[in-house]
Amino acid sequence: NAGVTQTPKFQVLKTGQSMTLQCAQDMNHNSMYWYRQDPGMGLRLIYYSASEGTTDKGEVPNGYNVSRLNKREFSLRLESAAPSQTSVYFCASSVGSGRSRANVLTFGAGSRLTVL
């Protein structure tokens, strides 16, 4: 059982280049999330998708776009990378987002992105 799979694990980009981080889950979860992790700042939500077909901005969405391709897959795209986007990115999923089911998140292993 793979859980949440992210690719790539490492990537180095030059300023202005574009790339897409891929995420897939095999747990039949409804909700999926993208967080970034920076030293001393914990995890900050970039975008989330409460269910297939919907996406919403988190607290740091600028410079990113997302696509909920289907129930399993949720991709994060950087259209024009900037050094400030150097970070570790985590994809996560949960069964649901309503109050009837507390958000127990399952995380991927992370993708380390460096923008030069």
Place this chain on the structure above:
Amino acid sequence: AQSVTQLDSQVPVFEEAPVELRCNYSSSVSVYLFWYVQYPNQGLQLLLKYLSGSTLVKGINGFEAEFNKSQTSFHLRKPSVHISDTAEYFCALDTGRRALTFGSGTRLQVQP
């Protein structure tokens, strides 16, 4: 708006000593609270959660946390730590309205 504060960025402790990692939260609505652990170069794993009921919650690896509504705290404790507990620990809050809000993390360094 809700927030989570972890006042200690690093906590050094000797092996077999007790430890407490502090977490305070702010929210205008009722909350669910979580502790996640991140071992080096890995993703986050759920350590324990408070949803309702007993305010003392037990998790994996001998950790426990106590929900204190009057002090808006959810401190994590372990009576005797092991080298393998060296990791970063994140407190998180869920109001049921969006995604989890995480604290800035506390790095636990267990020394022999």
